[in-house]
Amino acid sequence: xxxxxxxxxxxxxxxxxxxxxxxxxxxxxxxxxxxxxxxxxxxxxxxxxxxxxxxxxxxxxxxxxxxxxxxxxxxxxxxxxxxxxxxxxxxxxxxxxxxxxxxxxxxxxxxxxxxxxxxxxxxxxxxxxxxxxxxxxxxxxxxxxxxxxxxxxxxxxxxxxxxxxxxxxxxxxxxxxxxxxxxxxxxxxxxxxxxxxxxxxxxxxxxxxxxxxxxxxxxxxxxxxxxxxxxxxxxxxxxxxxxxxxxxxxxxxxxxxxxxxxxxxxxxxxxxxxxxxxxxxxxxxxxxxxxxxxxxxxxxxxxxxxxxxxxxxxxxxxxxxxxxxxxxxxxxxxxxxxxxxxxxxxxxxxxxxxxxxxxxxxxxxxxxxxxxxxxxxxxxxxxxxxxxxxxxxxxxxxxxxxxxxxxxxxxxxxxxxxxxxxxxxxxxxxxxxxxxxxxxxxxxxxxxxxxxxxxxxxxxxxxxxxxxxxxxxxxxxxxxxxxxxxxxxxxxxxxxxxxxxxxxxxxxxxxxxxxxxxxxxxxxxxxxxxxxxxxxxxxxxxxxxxxxxxxxxxxxxxxxxxxxxxxxxxxxxxxxxxxxxxxxxxxxxxxxxxx
Amino acid sequence: xxxxxxxxxxxxxxxxxxxxxxxxxxxxxxxxxxxxxxxxxxxxxxxxxxxxxxxxxxxxxxxxxxxxxxxxxxxxx
Numbered sequence: 001x002x003x004x005x006x007x008x009x010x011x012x013x014x015x016x017x018x019x020x021x022x023x024x025x026x027x028x029x030x031x032x033x034x035x036x037x038x039x040x041x042x043x044x045x046x047x048x049x050x051x052x053x054x055x056x057x058x059x060x061x062x063x064x065x066x067x068x069x070x071x072x073x074x075x076x077x078x079x080x081x082x083x084x085x086x087x088x089x090x091x092x093x094x095x096x097x098x099x100x101x102x103x104x105x106x107x108x109x110x111x112x113x114x115x116x117x118x119x120x121x122x123x124x125x126x127x128x129x130x131x132x133x134x135x136x137x138x139x140x141x142x143x144x145x146x147x148x149x150x151x152x153x154x155x156x157x158x159x160x161x162x163x164x165x166x167x168x169x170x171x172x173x174x175x176x177x178x179x180x181x182x183x184x185x186x187x188x189x190x191x192x193x194x195x196x197x198x199x200x201x202x203x204x205x206x207x208x209x210x211x212x213x214x215x216x217x218x219x220x221x222x223x224x225x226x227x228x229x230x231x232x233x234x235x236x237x238x239x240x241x242x243x244x245x246x247x248x249x250x251x252x253x254x255x256x257x258x259x260x261x262x263x264x265x266x267x268x269x270x271x272x273x274x275x276x277x278x279x280x281x282x283x284x285x286x287x288x289x290x291x292x293x294x295x296x297x298x299x300x301x302x303x304x305x306x307x308x309x310x311x312x313x314x315x316x317x318x319x320x321x322x323x324x325x326x327x328x329x330x331x332x333x334x335x336x337x338x339x340x341x342x343x344x345x346x347x348x349x350x351x352x353x354x355x356x357x358x359x360x361x362x363x364x365x366x367x368x369x370x371x372x373x374x375x376x377x378x379x380x381x382x383x384x385x386x387x388x389x390x391x392x393x394x395x396x397x398x399x400x401x402x403x404x405x406x407x408x409x410x411x412x413x414x415x416x417x418x419x420x421x422x423x424x425x426x427x428x429x430x431x432x433x434x435x436x437x438x439x440x441x442x443x444x445x446x447x448x449x450x451x452x453x454x455x456x457x458x459x460x461x462x463x464x465x466x467x468x469x470x471x472x473x474x475x476x477x478x479x480x481x482x483x484x485x486x487x488x489x490x491x492x493x494x495x496x497x498x499x500x501x502x503x504x505x506x507x508x509x510x511x512x513x514x515x516x517x518x519x520x521x522x523x524x525x526x527x528x529x530x531x532x533x534x535x536x537x538x539x540x541x542x543x544x545x546x547x548x549x550x551x552x553x554x555x556x557x558x559x560x561x562x563x564x565x566x567x568x569x570x571x572x573x574x575x576x577x578x579x580x581x582x583x584x585x586x587x588x589x590x591x592x593x594x595x
Numbered sequence: 596x597x598x599x600x601x602x603x604x605x606x607x608x609x610x611x612x613x614x615x616x617x618x619x620x621x622x623x624x625x626x627x628x629x630x631x632x633x634x635x636x637x638x639x640x641x642x643x644x645x646x647x648x649x650x651x652x653x654x655x656x657x658x659x660x661x662x663x664x665x666x667x668x669x670x671x672x
Contacts, residue, residue, distance in 0.1 A: 010626060011619045037611060037633050056632060067631055215643040310658050314646030323647065323658070347620060415621045415663045419628060420649060420656035 001042070002050045002161055003078065007071070007102060008086035009095055010057030013114040013144040017086060018054040020144070032077040038070075046158040053080070061101040062179050069183060075105070076176045079169050082108045082160055089119035089126060089141065099135070105172050108165045109137045110157050116141040116149065205422040209307070218311045227389060229299070233291050234385050238376070240287035245522040248280040266465075270458055277521040278454030278512035284522060285369040285511075290439050292365050296334050297434035301426035305330060309418060319400060320407025322416045325355040329399060332362025334438065336554045340561055347414060354410035356558055357571055358399040360550045363392055365442070366507035370545055373511050377526035378538045387539070391546055398547050398578060453502050453509035457516045460498070470495070470517050490544060490583035491537040491591075500544065506551045536595050540587040547579035599671065601650065602664035604638040610669035612636055617666045625667075628657050636669060 008014045022041030040053040055074060056067035085102055087095040092113065099111060113119075113126060128139045138156050142149040212221055256276060260268040299305065308330060309323030316326050324345065332339035339359045346352045363371075371391055375384040426434075460476040467473030472481060472494075479501065480494030487497045495517045503510040515521045518528050529538070549555060549572055559568040604610060612634050615625055629652045630636075639649040639656065647658045 011622050015614055015616075039613065039632070066634075070633070209640075209649075213640060213642075213649070215640075218643075306658070310642055310647055310649065313658075313660065314642055314644035317646075317660070322660075415617075415624070416647060416658070416660045417621070417624050417628065417663060418658040420658050422656075 002048065002081040004050055004052045004082045004084050004157065004161070005075070005078075005080035006052060006054045006084050006086065007098075008057060009059055009088065009091075009098060012057065012086045012088040012095070014057060014086045015054060016144050017112070017114065017142075018052065020150070021052055038074070045154070045161065048161075050081075050161065052084075053078075059098070061098060064179075064183065064186065072176050072179055075107075076173055076180070079165065079172060080107070081165060082110060082157065084157065085109055085111045086114050087111065089113040089116045090122055090124060092119070092124065092126065099137075103135065103137060105175060106165075107172065108160055108163065110153070110160050111135075111137055111139040112142045112149075112153055113139060114142045114144050117143040117146055203422070208423055212304070212307055213310060218307075222308060222311055225304075226392075229295050230389060230392065231385055233288065233295060234372070234388060237288035237291045237372075240291075241284050241372075244287055245280070245284040248283060249522055252276060252280070266462075269462070270455070273519050274454055274458030274516055275451060277515045277519070278457070278509075279450055281373075281515040281521045281525065282369070282450050282508055282512045285372070286439070286443075288369070288372060289365055289442050290435055292368065293334060293438035293442075294431055294435040297431050297438070298426055300331070301424060301430060301434070303421045303423045306418060306420050310420070313416060317416075319403035320351075320354055320410065320412070321358070321403055322351070322414065324416070324418065325351075325358070328355060328359055329362050329396075332359045332364060334365055335441075336360055336362055336364050336550045337557045340554065340557045343561065348412040350410040350412040351414045353562060353567060354403060354406060354412070356561060357406060357410075357574070358402050360554055360558070360571070360575060361395055361398040361402065361547060362550075363395040363546060364507070364550055366551065367546060370503075370507055370510045371542055373526065374529065374538050374542055377529045378533065378535050391542060394543060394582075395546060398582070402574070402578070449506040450508055450512050453505060454512045454516050457498065457502060457509075457513040461517055469519065476517070486580075489588070490580060491540045491587040492544065492583075493532070493537070496541050500541075500548070503545060504549060504552065506553070507545070510545065534595075536587060536590045539590075540583045543586055544579045544583045547575060547582055549575050599669055600665045601636065601638070601648070601667040601669050602661045604669065606638055606640050608671070609635060609637045610671045613668045613670050615667050617663070621663065621666070629653060629655050630667065
């Protein structure tokens, strides 16, 4: 029986054509020379039965991917009477190379240029007669979709089968064997230097996955791990934060105050109450930030994030997102900016835009500082971690509500296919390096924004000089008064309003600017806040801080990635509106309940 | 030919990939991850709430959703 081999690059409509020719009556079979099974079918062509074999799609006859080797070995050991080469007409300039490689083998060839209808739509015109002349092989235009050219091609195939393969089998084999030399060399090196077991023994990853990806325990374990991590950061970080704060306060009293005693009052005020207080208050958070990024680096490098994507994909799909989006949200806990850039792996623009719309609700490390400070000032040590955790829940809730509301606007059907790496235990060195890089990034940002920010806040709260510092007569007081009608219904006073204005630039400034506004730092600032605010006001302030835009860099990144001003403005307006609405409902609700 | 797809397998099943009926972009992605006709594939587990599948080809573990898995026809040995 004569044999026809179907050859072509992936996605040329080869398998569709194969199904059409064989009428779906195909079987899976073994062939000499190769270990994988191939589909084949028998059909009646003219008066003879012939067998058609669907070879794997390949890009390069001389390549060394698995499929390319399979095709070569098949041709070597089962020389077909006819090679039916299917090329995608819309990509003819890229696919011609495979045809020329096959022609060099001097086999009996018939070429089908498939998807010719599509090529015509792209304005690609192919002169098949001219091409036939130049290449010396029969070429036919085909539209698998509409079935045009199919009968003509079948006749040409029937005709071509009457003639024997022009080339000598020996020649063909020796050509293919040149590549086989490379193959055997590869195999020899791999065999002696590399060992891969046929069946992987059950390893630690499998054992861990059986628990961590358990159908019912997986999700509770995941949330348990997250809760413990944040608890750990809080419990370990707070004493460190206290020590750094005390050290910086001691430095001021014992060294800086005497050193600045000779300076004019306004200058020592700017330097000490402005810059030093502001920066010192922020600097006290460095230990917590270091711990936070060390823990994040550990989780990220361990391979557990992909497991989180596996566990959460079903729920994310209901929100129009996917498991990767959930991983981005988690990464956003560190910093929203890289998380926003991480969405580049998504091909569908709608999915990307929807994911980028929810990432800014991730409670990033800069916002964490604000919350750590305020919860410590207004809540008991026992309640503080729970309050903090509740803010993480609000962070998720804001993302979920946003995705649910807008998923129909950003519809997509992006496939979700992800490699699952084995668990890796990061080395101490890796973790320290990652932690250090993140801390350096944080310090760069902090110094850029915070020094400028606190100086600006100091100026706003001390100008004009005639007004009492931070009083209603200063620039800051005026701005606060102007915005008062908006922020009063959500329980945010004028001083906090100024801090929120600066928080728009970067959340790292919020506590620093409060330090400048109140002229206090560290614990003293905490006491002042604790006396002025009750917990309902403070929580409302934290909710607003959590939900309204992360920072200027995040907005800039969002705009850069989306390249759509309307989208950026929409994201901005939505987060402001949601922040106000949530704070309003919380504040008024709590007051109505008598708190 | 039976129309068994990867999505219909049970956890722990091993099968051979027969064909991949996916659009260009997904096909490329699957190829890059080692999905080829003739390859052995093992279904490790399915996530709850109709979540994604975890499959193993050679030494690589891959996650994919059930509707993507439905585009991959397989046959059991």
